[in-house]
Amino acid sequence: MTDKNESLFLRAQKTTPGGVNSPVRAFRSVGGTPRFITHAEGPYFWDAEDRRYIDYIGSWGPAIVGHAHPTVVKAVQEAAARGLGFGAPTEGEIEMAEEICKLVPSIEQVRLVSSGTEATMSALRLARGATKRDKIIKFEGCYHGHADSLLVKAGSGLLTFGNPTSAGVPEDFIQHTLVLDYNNCQQLEDTFKACGKDIACVIVEPVAGNMNLIKASPEFLQTMRRLCTEHGSVLIFDEVMCGFRVALGGAQALYNIQPDITALGKVIGGGLPVAAFGGRADLMANMAPLGKVYQAGTLSGNPVAVAAGLSTLKLIQEPNFYTQLSDQTSKLVTGLIAAANKAGVTFCADSVGGMFGLYFSKEVPSSYAQMMASDTEKFNRFFHLMLDAGIYLAPSAFEAGFVSAQHDDKVIETTILEAEKAFSQMRA
Ligand SMILES: *Cc1c(COP(=O)(O)O)cnc(C)c1O
Numbered sequence: 177m178t179d180k181n182e183s184l185f186l187r188a189q190k191t192t193p194g195g196v197n198s199p200v201r202a203f204r205s206v207g208g209t210p211r212f213i214t215h216a217e218g219p220y221f222w223d224a225e226d227r228r229y230i231d232y233i234g235s236w237g238p239a240i241v242g243h244a245h246p247t248v249v250k251a252v253q254e255a256a257a258r259g260l261g262f263g264a265p266t267e268g269e270i271e272m273a274e275e276i277c278k279l280v281p282s283i284e285q286v287r288l289v290s291s292g293t294e295a296t297m298s299a300l301r302l303a304r305g306a307t308k309r310d311k312i313i314k315f316e317g318c319y320h321g322h323a324d325s326l327l328v329k330a331g332s333g334l335l336t337f338g339n340p341t342s343a344g345v346p347e348d349f350i351q352h353t354l355v356l357d358y359n360n361c362q363q364l365e366d367t368f369k370a371c372g373k374d375i376a377c378v379i380v381e382p383v384a385g386n387m388n389l390i391k392a393s394p395e396f397l398q399t400m401r402r403l404c405t406e407h408g409s410v411l412i413f414d415e416v417m418c419g420f421r422v423a424l425g426g427a428q429a430l431y432n433i434q435p436d437i438t439a440l441g442k443v444i445g446g447g448l449p450v451a452a453f454g455g456r457a458d459l460m461a462n463m464a465p466l467g468k469v470y471q472a473g474t475l476s477g478n479p480v481a482v483a484a485g486l487s488t489l490k491l492i493q494e495p496n497f498y499t500q501l502s503d504q505t506s507k508l509v510t511g512l513i514a515a516a517n518k519a520g521v522t523f524c525a526d527s528v529g530g531m532f533g534l535y536f537s538k539e540v541p542s543s544y545a546q547m548m549a550s551d552t553e554k555f556n557r558f559f560h561l562m563l564d565a566g567i568y569l570a571p572s573a574f575e576a577g578f579v580s581a582q583h584d585d586k587v588i589e590t591t592i593l594e595a596e597k598a599f600s601q602m603r604a
Pocket residue numbers: 290291292293294296319320321322381385386414415416417418441442451
């Protein structure tokens with residue numbers, strides 16, 4: 177066999193642990209050989225064998241306007257030609273902050289960082305610094321990046337390994353992290369009753385996308401908002417994935433709930449490393465150089481990355497952008513459900529904005545435990561049948577999927593047609 181993906185994977189494993197720079201890319205949970213991507217355009221990318229795929233991971237969210245969008249590419253090229261980075265402020269960073277504050281009204285001030293991990297980690301430090309409390313609440317199955325105190329039964333890649341925590345995280349570092357069930361209001365009430373005065377913050381994915389797609393119930397988020405207000409705790413929405421993905425103003429616009437701090441990432445970098453955390457001005461005033469909470473970054477607000485982010489943020493404000501994105505995603509999900517029904521395969525699916533979930537279970541899950549009970553063997557089979565047909569889904573049953581503005585009717589129809597074939601083969 178001279179498959180180029182396979183030889184690249186063998187070569188990669190010699191110098192990179194597992195051959196990849198982020199675990200889920202290694203196809204461990206679905207098996208087989210990861211595809212090495214050479215280029216991408218619109219809704220497609222191509223692997224080392226020059227095979228074309230319809231891409232449903234969109235760089236795990238950022239590629240919302242489609243890959244290599246000419247406007248974004250031009251902005252990046254022009255910024256690069258002016259210099260790659262200065263370690264001194266630029267006007268682009270102001271524009272980026274202004275755009276974010278305009279689009280997400282709960283954000284009065286914002287700081288740019290380079291990854292979602294940095295954004296959530298810094299948001300936690302800010303919450304702890306501002307409240308002078310140590311304890312934090314997170315929810316099982318929510319992933320907030322790989323900072324030590326958050327790697328407690330975290331979701332995503334870790335689920336796949338069947339290992340709820342990471343080695344190398346001292347017990348001492350996570351003793352202040354309380355892990356509760358997603359969508360469980362009573363447990364939240366009980367926890368605040370027991371130790372509300374010690375809780376610095378609650379951090380949540382208001383639409384969870386790292387244990388597949390799981391929506392929060394409005395009541396769950398409302399309860400959280402009320403309890404945080406009552407107990408002087410900071411409510412952090414981790415919208416690194418769902419921000420500018422489920423709606424223009426993020427999940428907080430969809431649910432009409434104002435968090436105190438929001439973490440952003442993925443879409444706001446348009447494919448380059450930009451993330452951010454921001455919120456109430458009085459809280460943000462705790463950040464250095466104004467306040468005592470330290471945080472910094474050599475590449476924070478990098479001008480080339482900001483150019484990609486800013487041009488993406490402008491494109492998503494075009495009229496009807498989110499209506500169309502939602503419609504295309506709904507069409508996909510409805511078509512897949514119909515295809516599975518026709519073949520008699522137990523399957524359901526859900527979507528919100530440009531994000532979707534596929535579940536090999538009878539009902540759409542609403543908690544981590546329900547998600548874990550889905551049929552991963554069936555998912556893996558489906559994944560490979562689709563991959564062979566040129567449709568690239570997330571290589572794990574526990575990841576959400578992403579649609580871009582370039583996924584037109586033809587692309588969606590092709591996907592549904594291939595899914596019909598896959599489902600009927602699965603029953604056979
Ligand atoms: C991806 C993600 C992160 C981490 O972002 P990185 O840029 O990968 O560090 C944090 N929170 C959520 C909800 C995410 O989806």
